[in-house]
Amino acid sequence: MQSYLAPLWLPGGHLQTIxxxxxxxxxxxxxxxxxxERWTTPDGDFIDVDLRPAADALAPWLVLFHGxxxxxxxxxxxxxxxxxxERGWSYAVPHFRGCSGEINQAxxxxxxxxxxxxxxxxxxxxxxxxxxxxxxxISLGGNALLRWAGEAGDTAAAQVAAVAAVCxxxxxxxxxxAIGRGFxxxxxxxxxxxxxxxKAQAKLRQHPGLFDGERLRRVRTLYEFDDxxxxxxxxxxxxxxxxxxxSAKPHLARIRVPALALNARNDxxxxxxxxxxxxxxxxxxxxxxxxxxxxxxxxxxxFPGHVLHMPAAVADWLAAHA
Numbered sequence: 001m002q003s004y005l006a007p008l009w010l011p012g013g014h015l016q017t018i019x020x021x022x023x024x025x026x027x028x029x030x031x032x033x034x035x036x037e038r039w040t041t042p043d044g045d046f047i048d049v050d051l052r053p054a055a056d057a058l059a060p061w062l063v064l065f066h067g068x069x070x071x072x073x074x075x076x077x078x079x080x081x082x083x084x085x086e087r088g089w090s091y092a093v094p095h096f097r098g099c100s101g102e103i104n105q106a107x108x109x110x111x112x113x114x115x116x117x118x119x120x121x122x123x124x125x126x127x128x129x130x131x132x133x134x135x136x137x138i139s140l141g142g143n144a145l146l147r148w149a150g151e152a153g154d155t156a157a158a159q160v161a162a163v164a165a166v167c168x169x170x171x172x173x174x175x176x177x178a179i180g181r182g183f184x185x186x187x188x189x190x191x192x193x194x195x196x197x198x199k200a201q202a203k204l205r206q207h208p209g210l211f212d213g214e215r216l217r218r219v220r221t222l223y224e225f226d227d228x229x230x231x232x233x234x235x236x237x238x239x240x241x242x243x244x245x246x247s248a249k250p251h252l253a254r255i256r257v258p259a260l261a262l263n264a265r266n267d268x269x270x271x272x273x274x275x276x277x278x279x280x281x282x283x284x285x286x287x288x289x290x291x292x293x294x295x296x297x298x299x300x301x302x303f304p305g306h307v308l309h310m311p312a313a314v315a316d317w318l319a320a321h322a
Contacts, residue, residue, distance in 0.1 A: 001262060001313040006292035009303045013266030014183070016294025024299065025306045026075035027082040034072060034093070041097075041106075042120060048100035049121075052081060052091040060161075060322065061090045061129045062315065065118065065141030067167075067296070069195050071099050075307060076138050076166075076296050083311040087319070090129075094121045096141075098199055107207045109199065111234045112140045112172055113246025115148035122148075122159045132161035134318040138296060139269070142168030142261075143248045149259055150251030157257050161322035164260040164314050167267055167296045170252070172243035174274035180221045184268055189222055200229050249274075252281040258321035259285045262314065264293030286317075 034050035096110035137145035142165025169175025227239035236242035300309030
């Protein structure tokens with residue numbers, strides 16, 4: 001993937017991003033079928049986890065944490081499901097709170113640095129696995145995953161064998177400001193807010209007075225949404241405090257398990273100038289920063305192409321370092 005080049009029929013980061021989310025073939029075979037479990041969280045709320053155990057009870061587990069407003073039905077999640085099945089691995093997609101199709105109950109949602117929740121999820125999944133987990137996080141999920149790995153330090157190896165973050169905004173301020181400008185704001189920002197604002201409105205109906213509903217109606221950017229909703233509901237002073245404290249980039253040198261950070265340098269959400277450099281990470285962290293790929297795009301094959309090249313490469317890396 002470090003030397004990945006996009007096919008000539010799909011140039012540019014925006015096209016590669018939109019194609020990956022809306023047009024591509026995420027799986028060659030049938031759609032994955034999951035068994036869903038509902039877990040009660042330590043604070044009395046719930047999350048839903050979609051599982052595909054392998055026929056071999058001793059098979060390793062691949063765990064995928066989805067991105068902002070994603071789910072087990074996201075194109076990348078279906079692609080990783082197919083890659084896991086081809087290798088005979090068990091597969092799990094834990095949903096962040098409110099992302100499984102049903103709004104959660106607590107006066108909170110999820111956020112980019114939710115490493116305590118992630119640690120609890122990984123511990124429960126590790127308890128059913130015969131060996132440490134291989135874990136991949138997409139975008140927001142990848143930042144939270146590396147944030148957890150940095151926080152866990154030497155203890156992370158008890159839960160995971162290797163981790164990978166794909167197209168993650170490891171500097172949340174840089175990514176947040178990038179998605180709030182120009183074309184990004186008009187297309188991607190509106191797309192995310194089209195589901196995030198209704199969920200916030202549902203949360204306000206559950207918990208009247210939780211935040212200013214009139215201010216929510218005026219929200220037009222992710223910056224404004226995070227400042228009103230995400231940051232205060234999860235213990236941050238505001239959006240700038242949230243982005244600073246939740247970013248994984250300052251913690252990469254603390255990671256003590258094999259970790260991959262894959263970022264295309266033409267990702268519209270993640271400015272290339274914000275990507276970590278070799279002298280900013282520890283010896284356990286591998287950086288893949290190909291020129292092409294967009295945001296979770298990485299098209300492969302002849303037109304109309306497929307998205308399996310990236311998941312296969314990431315799975316191979318995880319298996320080699322597990």
